[in-house]
Amino acid sequence: MRIGVDLGGTKIEGIILADTGSVIEKIRVDTPGEQYQATLEAVCKIVDQLQAHSSSLLSVGIGTPGTLSLPSELMKNCNSICLNGQPLQKDIEASLGYAIRMENDANCFALSEAHFGAGKDSGTVFGVILGTGTGGGIVVNRQLLTGANHIAGEWGHNSIPHSAHELIAEDRTCYCGRRNCIETVLSGRGLSQTFSELTARQLEAIEIARLAESGEKAAIDCIQRYCQQLARCLATVINVVDPDVIILGGGLSNIAELYRAVPAYLQDFVFTDVIHTRLSPPGFGDASGARGAACLWDSVRANSS
């Protein structure tokens, strides 16, 4: 048994995961809004409550919105900005009195799917979050690839390829300070901006998807454009990582059209004749960060984090 905690922008979810992959206990609480100390205490309280279910100390993994900057071990790239610049892992370990492991939520999503979900029979898995942000994680033979800069898989902040640039009306500025990051096109906000460019109407991504399902032409055109953008951005990943499966997570992964349209659009942009990489919805719904966090002690080398 292992403990996994997903520290999200609105909820903190903690679970006890059995070796079989089933969830034995689950606790969910609201995330204290942008208060570092209160967030730290809420995470440690959940862990303590879960540890109370076991007679022996369980390993603890935690998924977070951002990641640790090395060598300072201060948080970076968090959209919950109260965490940025804070020694979150050290503070949690000091409070609990033992070591934990921590990774960003996209890495935890990829691990969860690679161990128990849609990638459990695949050697190389690229997990993608398409939601408020756009993240990614790479798992090879059930081991997370972290990288020299601890940013492996951070595909959302690559610039969109030229082939996708021709599908936007004007340059877009990302919260990270760069221009035309993939996230500015493929996040929920990116989809809304594309719809606005095409129709001069402001709608949330979920409404655009619903209108497309109901047959509204402008929404259908917008979703098809999104599928083309996604294909062109994923083609760059396939040409480098060549994964067996790409698994989509996050709220936008619920758009069924992605799985119909994107594989066909990939054909023109991947450097091969027949594409064997599968595009799959997630095995555990659009969020399974706590499950992946619980796998961190089995899936990350001690000297790589």
Ligand SMILES: [Zn+2]
């Ligand atoms: Zn960016």
